[in-house]
Amino acid sequence: xxxxxxxxxxxxxxxxxxxxxxxxxxxxxxxxxxxxxxxxxxxxxxxxxxxxxxxxxxxxxxxxxxxxxxxxxxxxxxxxxxxxxxxxxxxxxxxxxxxxxxxxxxxxxxxxxxxxxxxxxxxxxxxxxxxxxxxxxxxxxxxxxxxxxxxxxxxxxxxxxxxxxxxxxxxxxxxxxxxxxxxxxxxxxxxxxxxxxxxxxxxxxxxxxxxxxxxxxxxxxxxxxxxxxxxxxxxxxxxxxxxxxxxxxxxxxxxxxxxxxxxxxxxxxxxxxxxxxxxxxxxxxxxxxxxxxxxxxxxxxxxxxxxxxxxxxxxxxxxxxxxxxxxxxxxxxxxxxxxxxxxxxxxxxxxxxxxxxxxxxxxxxxxxxxxxxxxxxxxxxxxxxxxxxxxxxxxxxxxxxxxxxxxxxxxxxxxxxxxxxxxxxxxxxxxxxxxxxxxxxxxxxxxxxxxxxxxxxxxxxxxxxxxxxxxxxxxxxxxxxxxxxxxxxxxxxx
Amino acid sequence: xxxxxxxxxxxxxxxxxxxxxxxxxxxxxxxxxxxxxxxxxxxxxxxxxxxxxxxxxxxxxxxxxxxxxxxxxxxxxxxxxxxxxxxxxxxxxxx
Numbered sequence: 001x002x003x004x005x006x007x008x009x010x011x012x013x014x015x016x017x018x019x020x021x022x023x024x025x026x027x028x029x030x031x032x033x034x035x036x037x038x039x040x041x042x043x044x045x046x047x048x049x050x051x052x053x054x055x056x057x058x059x060x061x062x063x064x065x066x067x068x069x070x071x072x073x074x075x076x077x078x079x080x081x082x083x084x085x086x087x088x089x090x091x092x093x094x095x096x097x098x099x100x101x102x103x104x105x106x107x108x109x110x111x112x113x114x115x116x117x118x119x120x121x122x123x124x125x126x127x128x129x130x131x132x133x134x135x136x137x138x139x140x141x142x143x144x145x146x147x148x149x150x151x152x153x154x155x156x157x158x159x160x161x162x163x164x165x166x167x168x169x170x171x172x173x174x175x176x177x178x179x180x181x182x183x184x185x186x187x188x189x190x191x192x193x194x195x196x197x198x199x200x201x202x203x204x205x206x207x208x209x210x211x212x213x214x215x216x217x218x219x220x221x222x223x224x225x226x227x228x229x230x231x232x233x234x235x236x237x238x239x240x241x242x243x244x245x246x247x248x249x250x251x252x253x254x255x256x257x258x259x260x261x262x263x264x265x266x267x268x269x270x271x272x273x274x275x276x277x278x279x280x281x282x283x284x285x286x287x288x289x290x291x292x293x294x295x296x297x298x299x300x301x302x303x304x305x306x307x308x309x310x311x312x313x314x315x316x317x318x319x320x321x322x323x324x325x326x327x328x329x330x331x332x333x334x335x336x337x338x339x340x341x342x343x344x345x346x347x348x349x350x351x352x353x354x355x356x357x358x359x360x361x362x363x364x365x366x367x368x369x370x371x372x373x374x375x376x377x378x379x380x381x382x383x384x385x386x387x388x389x390x391x392x393x394x395x396x397x398x399x400x401x402x403x404x405x406x407x408x409x410x411x412x413x414x415x416x417x418x419x420x421x422x423x424x425x426x427x428x429x430x431x432x433x434x435x436x437x438x439x440x441x442x443x444x445x446x447x448x449x450x451x452x453x454x455x456x457x458x459x460x461x462x463x464x465x466x467x468x469x470x471x472x473x474x475x476x477x478x479x480x481x482x483x484x485x486x487x488x489x490x491x492x493x494x
Numbered sequence: 495x496x497x498x499x500x501x502x503x504x505x506x507x508x509x510x511x512x513x514x515x516x517x518x519x520x521x522x523x524x525x526x527x528x529x530x531x532x533x534x535x536x537x538x539x540x541x542x543x544x545x546x547x548x549x550x551x552x553x554x555x556x557x558x559x560x561x562x563x564x565x566x567x568x569x570x571x572x573x574x575x576x577x578x579x580x581x582x583x584x585x586x587x588x589x
Binding site for chain 2: 099100101102200201202215241244245247248307310313314316317324328331332333334335336337338340344345346347348349350351352354355358363364366367368370371374377380381383384385386387388389390391393425426440441442467
């Protein structure tokens with residue numbers, strides 16, 4: 001019999017539809033996989049009942065001969081940044097430990113309406129702040145990958161969507177939700193040899209997603225391949241009156257229009273992404289990607305994005321500033337943790353609650369954000385960063401006169417060992433050097449696996465597109481995927 | 495610009511995060527390291543550039559000014575650390 005956990009979203013959907021196996025068999029198989037993978041610490045909460053209920057609905061629809069919903073029979077993992085009704089939603093923080101929302105986020109609701117079941121809530125960096133999943137209150141997520149040669153050092157699954165990347169890569173779920181503020185879908189996808197797409201800002205509703213930096217946050221899918229990403233994104237995207245930045249546009253049929261034929265497309269290679277100290281393997285993979293898109297019919301052109309080097313410092317002003325504002329809501333009054341010493345007043349309660357409820361990296365970012373927004377510094381830091389952000393976006397606008405898509409590495413290195421970059425926040429921030437610029441410009445961007453490094457660890461290629469051109473991004477991703485033939489898998493040690 | 499221990503304590507107070515002297519001492523170099531790094535933006539000539547507030551051109555949509563939700567007091571209070579008689583409760587703020 002088929003091991004259904006070896007199948008992706010499309011194959012499960014089609015198999016349930018054709019009656020090759022039942023949705024119940026699929027749900028059962030993944031539930032067992034999840035329950036046996038505690039060593040990865042990918043899930044904060046497991047929700048087998050949710051997955052089973054969705055499977056039952058799918059099987060009943062099959063039995064009745066009803067038209068099946070787009071994701072009928074497909075169980076997924078949900079990043080624990082999406083509010084899920086009645087199911088603990090923590091953002092991997094002590095602050096929200098035990099918080100059970102009385103409402104459903106728009107994206108999770110859309111996935112459930114499409115027939116998907118939920119296997120559980122996936123671990124992440126606390127409040128999505130991190131690039132290695134080492135800031136979770138509920139412990140580090142471990143990548144299923146290990147370096148070759150008997151080095152068993154636990155590796156980072158990337159962040160902030162590290163539970164999602166670890167779970168999809170370890171075949172604990174065929175697909176998962178992620179969110180991406182500065183690279184939190186693409187970098188973990190690259191680290192674990194899977195695919196992930198951040199759509200254009202505004203494609204997916206932010207309603208019910210625990211807010212980090214509202215001008216940057218976007219939801220997107222993470223899955224084993226490009227087609228599965230297209231299927232999941234179609235279910236997740238769409239206008240929502242509850243998010244004023246949500247785009248009021250029809251959701252394209254991304255899956256139906258997938259094509260690996262890149263003839264007539266011009267793919268730009270930005271000179272500034274060739275950074276000092278880039279490992280030769282990353283540079284070689286990038287060249288390989290250039291050859292692949294040429295092979296698919298694309299014309300490759302060199303372009304310049306002159307303000308690239310300022311993207312990270314811009315991001316580390318804007319994101320903490322927005323975070324310091326968004327996270328002001330955690331006051332110990334309406335929900336979440338409350339720390340109240342005997343005889344303490346209201347102000348002392350706020351300060352004690354926030355000291356106890358936020359981890360070190362979250363506190364650091366709130367303090368930076370508070371500082372750059374404070375009287376006397378606002379213009380020098382925050383307004384300045386907004387101006388540079390405009391220049392970064394303008395760089396992309398200029399590039400679009402020469403090309404339709406951009407091709408870059410996703411991250412400057414393969415996955416690193418846990419603890420390796422903890423001592424220096426800036427070294428950690430530099431991980432997002434290639435992903436942050438597209439975030440600042442609100443552009444659709446995806447990572448697809450390209451190959452392995454000398455230690456046998458996955459490396460990803462990033463495709464960035466024009467606003468709203470998810471189709472172009474997915475198609476280029478498909479062309480690379482078909483040529484990369486990436487089939488490497490981590491040994492199941494967990 | 496760089497911060498000292500007193501500035502860190504002031505910022506923490508603005509952010510309503512309780513920190514002790516040891517934490518403030520520890521944060522001084524951490525924050526200065528980050529602030530020193532982001533100050534490289536000073537090199538960029540932005541004299542003729544408007545600050546960007548929205549990345550994707552999107553007209554703010556107005557809706558009818560009508561009640562669309564409500565009457566769910568108990569649901570709103572469900573996750574309150576402390577609630578009494580249909581209210582959130584906090585330490586006494588008025589003597």
